[in-house]
Structure formats: structure tokens, C-alpha cells
Amino acid sequence: MPGYEEQFKERDARVKKAIRLEQADRVPFVPYMGSFYALRYDGVTMYEAMKDLTSMIPPMERFLEQYDPDLLYAPSFYPIDVMEQAGAKNLRWPGPYWDMPLDAPYQYLDECFLQDDEWDEYLKDPTRFLLRKVLPKKYGAFEGLENLSIYALVAQAPVSLSAAAAPGVKEALENLLKIGETAANAAREKAKISLRAIELGYPVYATAVATSPFDEFADCIRGLMPTLMDLCENPLRLNEAVERWAEISIPAKVGQAEAMHAQYALVPLHCGLDEFMSPENYDKYYWPQLKRMLLALIAKDITPFVLCEGHYDTRLDTISDITPGKVIYLFEKVDMALAKQKLGKTACIAGNLDTSLLISGTVDEVVKATKKLIDTCAPGGGYLMSNSLAIDNARHDLIEAWRETTLAYGVY
DSSP, X not given: OXXXXXXXXXXXXXXXXXXXXXOOSBOOBOOOBSSHHHHSXXXXXXHHHHHOGGGGHHHHHHHHHHHOOSSEEOOOOOOHHHHHHHTBSSEEOSBTTTTBOTTOOXXXXXXXXXXXXXXXXXXXXXXXXXXXXXXXXXXXXXXXXXXXXXXXXXXXXXXXXXXXXXXXHHHHHHHHHHHHHHHHHHHHHHHHHHHHHHHTTOOEESSEEOOOHHHHHIIIIIOHHHHHHHHHHOHHHHHHHHHHHHHHXXXXXHHHHHHTTOSEEEEEEOSSSTTTSOHHHIIIXXXXXXXXXXXXXXXXXXXXXXXXXXXXXXXXXXXXXXXXXXXXXXXXXXXXXXXXXXXXTTOEEEEEEOTTHHHHOOHHHHHHHHHHHHHHHOTTXXXXXXXXXXXXXXOHHHHHHHHHHHHHHTXX
16 A cells, blocks of 8 residues: 555646646545534534644544545634634634634624725725724624824924824734734744645645635625625726735745645635526626736646635636636536536536535535536546535535545546
8 A cells, every 4th residue: 555645646636637738547535624523423522622723633643544535625714812802893703702602613804994085095905904993893802903104204393103003003913912912932833733644645626715806895895785786886996906906915825825835715705696697797896806816826836716606607608718638617506517518628627516415405416516527527538526505414425435436537
């Protein structure tokens, strides 16, 4: 039996061939995981996993031994200590802070930090707005930044630096340093999880995340629903904001992925689905900055692993305009025959076994759905077997049936 290093090379080569739109020995098995590691293995609650990220290493090792994926979605949870110290207001997580069950998932709340009457202020000076309005609204520990005078800090008179000691500002800056160290420690702990998987011979993805400029602006600043309304009411103003956000965020995302030596960058897309905007608006206001980011990652030899949430059938022609053999598109609800037809010569496609089948289906249903996906997507290569949504509470016997069918029926 080959050692861990040789097993890593074998799995890595199998996936890389699919990305290059080639046939390997078989279809790669790449399950898209979520909270499964904490929810379906005894001994660790969601709360404990988020308090001590390395507590996920033993469940991950059991998962690897049981399911032997070709590419691993490494366990990843938001660190509770960071959120509690910062007093995060737009997140909810398990445990006593929010009086939530210990196995409850964590969840974002869609919040608007840029109100309708604040657009001019934001566009005039985004940095000042982010520091004085967004951060204090998101995190209780930084509320004092509302009193920060950025311009006083760069005034001619050195005494103007006293602006850093204005009421509340000093405390907020001290909190920023303290919480920043807590977050850095959490990042180091998270890295240990991926390094352990690599030691055991498994390539990993989702260590680096690159959110599209449109989605990130919606998630972090404007709010999802207000952003989609802006797309109808004032698309040019929204587009200016997204373009300016991209100028800063794309180099930052690529640089972070490079610093992590990441082979892949996870790109979750949740604003651009068919349900949320017309094909015309997608092509004009969403795709340009997303494409720009994908190409920037590709230029650094980082493979974008793009999660296309919801229906994406009307976007397939648009997203085919990308460097061939350099990107993965994972689909939730797309007609996979159509995806293969539209993207088969350009991009590796992945998905979209219905995750609900792995929760409440039968073995026969899982086997049938797996074979259908292989028949549809595998010919000629360029396909990764994966599922539609991140796996949380799924049944072990159904995942095993899915895996066994992929390995046996997916042989080229």
C-alpha cells in the first residue's frame, strides 16, 4: 500500500485531471461538507468545535478513514471567542451567549450597515464610513470608533494624534488589537486541521475563501435585500460601489490565498442566482467583477472552486467565458445535462446530488441518482462527484452508498 505522500499525489492527480477536462482512472469523489464533522460523530458539539477548532481533528480523521474523499472540504467553523470578544451583532452561534442549544448551527443575519440616506457619505469616503459607521454597528467592542477623526490623525500638528484618545476611541483601538490576536490564534488553530489532512495524504479545499465583490458588498455593507433593490432602483450607483470594492478586495483575496499556499479558493455565490436577478443584470453588473476575480486567482495558479447556489441555468453561457481547464463550478440546482453541454469544453463541473437524499432518502434512490449523474456528466472527463448543499445531518449508510457507487460505477 502506498504511503501518505504517494496517496496525496494520486488523489491530487485524479482531481487535477478532471479540472483540466481530462479523464482520470475514475470520477473523483468530492463531498461538499458542512457541520457534519461535529453533528454526526460522537464526542464534540458545535459549541465545543467553535470554542476549540482543533477538536475537529479526531472527527475529521474518522471521516477520512470512513469515506476516503479525493479532495477534502476541511472542517471550518467560526471561532466563538472572537465573536464574543468582539460582541458580534449580526451573527448567532450556539452556547450561552445567545442562549442557543450547543448543537445549533451558526448563522449570519442579513443586516444593512449603509442606509438609503448615507450613499453620498459612503461614496465620498468609504474608508471613513467603514471605520466610523460599519465597524461600530457590527461589533459592540468597536463602538468607540464612531468618535474617531481620521483627518486629525494626519494633521500637521503632532498634538492632533490625541484624536486616538478621544472618548471611546482608545478602548476600541485596544479592543481591536486584543481581538486581532485572538483571531490570529484561531487562524493558526484552523491551519492545523488542514495540515493534518495533508499529512494523512488528502488534498484540501476551502482553506482560502474569495467572495465575489458583489456578494461581499451585499453581505458586509449594504445587506442582501437592499442590494437587490438597488439593482432595480439605482444600478449605476450600486455598480460604482461594487467596482470600487473590487479594486481593494480582489488583490486582498488573491494575496491571502497566496499567503496560505492554497491550491484552491472557495468562491460561494449567493446573490447571482436566477431567482435574484435577470440575465441582463447578471451580465452587466455581477459577472464582470466576478470574472475579474476568477482570472486574478487563475493568474496566480489558484483554482477557483465556485459554488453556484440556487438555479444557474440562465448563467451558463456567461460563465463559460473563462480560461479553459482552470475553474470548477459546483451547482446546486442546475440541469446538469445542460451544464455539461454548455461548459464541458471550458470548465470542470461538480454536483449536484441532492443533499436531502443523503438525509432522508433510501440507498436505492442514492444509487440511482449517483449513476444518473455519472452517465450525464462523466463522459470525456471534467466532472467531480459532489452534492448540492453542504452536508450537516446526513446518514452514514447513505453517504457510504453514494461513495461506493461513485467508485464502482464511475470508472473510466
